[in-house]
Amino acid sequence: MTIQRICKKDDVPELGSMKQFDLKESEFLVVNTGRTVLLPRGSMAPMQLAPLAEGDLDGDILTCPWHYSQFRVSDGSVVRGPANNPLNVYDITR
Numbered sequence: 001m002t003i004q005r006i007c008k009k010d011d012v013p014e015l016g017s018m019k020q021f022d023l024k025e026s027e028f029l030v031v032n033t034g035r036t037v038l039l040p041r042g043s044m045a046p047m048q049l050a051p052l053a054e055g056d057l058d059g060d061i062l063t064c065p066w067h068y069s070q071f072r073v074s075d076g077s078v079v080r081g082p083a084n085n086p087l088n089v090y091d092i093t094r
């Protein structure tokens with residue numbers, strides 16, 4: 001397993017907040033749900049480049065700003081389409 005430093009714990013301090021970070025030409029969305037999770041941009045295949053950081057976060061549900069698919073942040077599952085594929089979700093090591 002590879003560990004990469006994306007941000008500091010205090011960079012996304014508020015419960016229910018999210019922020020995008022860049023690392024090695026990739027973009028990652030860090031979401032503070034109490035159990036902070038990481039969503040790599042492009043994980044919404046085949047709709048790969050949606051700017052999820054511009055989406056709406058309501059509790060554990062993230063709504064994509066482009067076609068309004070909804071995902072459960074805790075496990076990446078699709079709550080409402082048109083997306084068919086879940087998001088890739090990774091836990092943050094503090």
Ligand code: FES
Nearest residue numbers: 047050064067069
């Ligand atoms: S790009 Fe996210 S729902 Fe279509």
